[in-house]
Amino acid sequence: MKTKKLVLSTVTAFAFLGFASAAPTKNLNIYCWSEYIPQNIIDQFSKETGVKVSVENYASNEEMLSKLAAGGGDYDLIQPSEYVIEALVKDKFLHPLDHAKLSNLKNIAPQFLNMPFDPDNKFSIPYMAGTVGIVVNTDLVKDEVRSFADVFKPENKGKIVVLDDAREIVTWALLSQGLGINQVTDKNLKQIKPILQQWIPLIKVYDSDSPKTALLNGDASIGVVWGGEGAILLNKNKKFRWVMPSEGAHLFIDSLAIPKTAKNVDNAEAFMNFILRPEISKQISEEFPYLNPNLAARKLMTQKQLDNAASFPSDDEIKKMQIFKDIGTKGSDIEELITTLKAQ
Amino acid sequence: MIGFASPKGERLPEGAPRRAPSLVAWLILSPLLIWLLLFVVAPTAMLTLVSFAERDSLGRIIWNFNLQNYVRAFDWVWIKILLESVYYAFLTTVICMALGYPTAYFIGRAPERWRGILLMLVMVPFWTSFLIRTYAWINILSKEGLLNSLLISSGLLEEPVAMLYSPFAIVLGLVYNFLPFMILPIYTSVEKLDNAMIEAAYDLGAGPVRAFSKVIIPLTRPGIAAGAMLVFVPSIAMFAITTLMGGGSNPTIGEVIFKQFTSGRNQPFGAALGTLLLIVFIIALWLTHSQRERED
Structure with missing residues (x-):
């Protein structure tokens, strides 16, 4: 030093x-x-x-x-x-x-x-402020999408773009199990591991900086992205639809x-x-x-x-959102968990 | 570092008089030495030191020395990712050599007045940031990108093909970015090639294949070795291209280290992985070096 x-x-x-x-x-x-x-x-x-x-x-x-x-x-x-x-x-x-x-x-x-x-x-x-939600290209994905579970299903393999952020991905899995987004404990990580094991092989692109690019270029047709990025997509083309996941979301x-x-x-x-x-x-x-x-x-x-809808969720939706707490040294563990699953 | 040895890198004969470098020599060398100390030796020493430490919840380093980061680093996951990164780097090096050697040979044997222009063409991409060039590739390769629309409008394809965000795109990005580093050193070797040697090979009855493999290749070997190192080493740890063009679903060792340093808030563990990577480089360099010694 x-x-x-x-x-x-x-x-x-x-x-x-x-x-x-x-x-x-x-x-x-x-x-x-x-x-x-x-x-x-x-x-x-x-x-x-x-x-x-x-x-x-x-x-x-x-x-x-x-x-x-x-x-x-x-x-x-x-x-x-x-x-x-x-x-x-x-x-x-x-x-x-x-x-x-x-x-x-x-x-x-x-x-x-x-x-x-x-x-x-x-x-x-x-x-x-903002949230993370689902963007659907309705030209390419015809099924109704309401939840994270609807995004991460085998039919969408190779079509999904998500944020390149281990904490985010773990958060969605926790929400899908009805767990609090700040309960990042060893026990809960063990519980969501099988879920992530199914989800991660389906994902085509990880991008936190500009997840809209893959959706605009047609390389992805469904994504879990920042609200601000979603808002830009909705402004650009009517084929994009914003969905607040039914399992819940977080407010940043x-x-x-x-x-x-x-x-x-x-x-x-x-x-x-x-x-x-x-x-x-x-x-x-x-x-x-x-x-x-x-x-x-x-x-x-x-x-x-x-x-x-991507910029301004309704007050009801905001009320239900949870806020991240600092998880300190657990960050390294979830980074390892996601990397392990990606490398499979 | 050959230092004060003769320009050709030959060893001085045993017992040859060795003069201690004068003060002036040290002064001339000092900028380089200070540079090496500050930007190579010091950071490497820091990295190694940190790799044995711990960190607190904010990511600050706690100087409790132990081996736990290395115990964690010797997990199959990290080794697998390292091996995959080495594989991509190896593939990149081989492709760069296959493309770069003929190009460098052509430039090196071209009429002298052309060489400058041809060399400049090799360097032109360096005038733009590699990130901008990588984004350009994203526009070319994407599903609604240039290449796909070209192939569709010409009738060669009916449906767009997914080219981006694949191992193919990763290797393409790496080859594109590192090719000049292969061409330039080989060019230097080719340029120095003595025509008389090649003529002698033909006079002694060698065919083109034999002249190439027995005379030209050995004479340009220093360029090939330098080019291979310049491509292989940075390709292993490169993560910007692999994440942007590969989509991040095949983690590379560079990306993994980067993430432990940032969102993982675990510099010591990242440093341990970095130190292991450094050891891989040292082994690679040592192997090439000992190979050359044996040949000499």
């Missing part, structure tokens, strides 16, 4: 040498998901406030977590999902928010506030939070409040049609956007 720190500090030292003369006083370092905050939103914020924003991306919660836990990076704003916030709060990695500076938080629907992973939103504000809430090590807390809070503005939030929804938790922004959206 020492060598690593030495290298890092040398690199940083050089970086400082380079920038010291021209450094503007107002900075904001954002560490966020790739393809989630539109560049144009960041530009608008810079233009309005004069804050120089630099953005770094990650492709998974764990990538961000490992960098943060190792003490690397000088970030002012991060974009973790709910179960990661839970872990970060528990290990005291986050800076408490000053709600006086977050006047626009009132725009968020109450059902997305004060969640168990962050009571009173002490450390985080919701950015976008991607949020914004400030790490304790942040140097520009004020700018980070200003950015949060900016994102919570209705007209800004609406623009984000246009590019990434997830479940927008911002009620004031929804008032500005078209009926077509609001009617998209």
Whole structure:
């Protein structure tokens, strides 16, 4: 570790040498998901406030977590999902928010506030929410599809695309057995193993980044994908239909939070409040049609956007959804379980 | 690393005077040495060290040294995946050699004014990121993609064929990406080929096949060996192409290691698998090296 720190500090030292003369006083370092905050939103914020924003991306919660836990990076704003916030709060990695500076938080629907992973939103504000559901190409799949069991049946062998995410796949199997999605115990994993053993050989494509590609190209005709990806497919072609699995689904809430090590807390809070503005939030929804938790922004959206079943599940459906809890070291085990079954 | 040995890599005779490298020589070498220390020796040492450690629920490393990661790594699942990755890499190397050798030979024997242009054509793909080129292949091979529509409109096919997301697509992607690494070193060997040697072979009664197998191949062997290594080694651990074009249903060792480091939050176990992979590479290099020594 020492060598690593030495290298890092040398690199940083050089970086400082380079920038010291021209450094503007107002900075904001954002560490966020790739393809989630539109560049144009960041530009608008810079233009309005004069804050120089630099953005770094990650492709998974764990990538961000490992960098943060190792003490690397000088970030002012991060974009973790709910179960990661839970872990970060528990290990005291986050800076408490000053709600006086977050006047626009009132725009968020109450059902997305004060969640168990962050009571009173002490450390985080919701950015976008969403779920995982089924997309069917009705030109190619004629049978009625209502559930995960309808997706993973032998007739669909070689036609299925799913998220390349072990926790997700295990979640669907747990739901199909009526088990809670956070009950990732050895006993339950043993119980769902035979189910997964039947499901996994049927799957053609694993893709978390852009599962819509395989469906658009015709290489897959049915899939289990993120709500936002489903919404884009529904907008593109009427042949795609969105199905909320009858066994249940989970709700994810991607949020914004400030790490304790942040140097520009004020700018980070200003950015949060900016994102919570209705007209800004609406623009984000246009590019990434997830479940927008911002009620004031929804008032500005078209009926077509609001009617998209993949973006906006009904309140009844949302009420039934469960939320991921952090499973810590079990992650490695489910990764092994899914890999083992894939390699069969 | 041959270091200060003669340019041809020949050993100095026993008892030849050896001069200790001067300070200037060390200074000239120092950028390379620092590079090697920082980016090869240090990371490898870290990886090996981490592979004996444990981790907590956030994925932070706990320095309790034991062998449990290796015990877990010697499970048939991981070995099977490793063997499969080696198989794909081997297949890629063989195909690259079959395609690359004639190409390199042709370029190397072409009139001199053509060589530059031909070589540049081999390098042109490097001007674009390999990810973009891989996405291009996805557009070509998909069911409603270019190739299928071409075959259907020309009447050769009636129904689109699934080409993407298959072992075929994996090997195609790997061969496409690594072919230049085979062509370039073989080209260097072919270019240096002495025409007099080939003429001598013919004069002494060898037919084309014999001249090729007994003279040309042995003379270009250094290029073949270098090309094979440059293709084989990175193909084993490559996971971007295999997941994008293979669809991820055949896990490769690179992908498995990547996932243990990220969503598995288990760097020590990923590091143990990585160390085992490193040992495979060392064995492969050592085998080629000892093979060459025997021939010399």
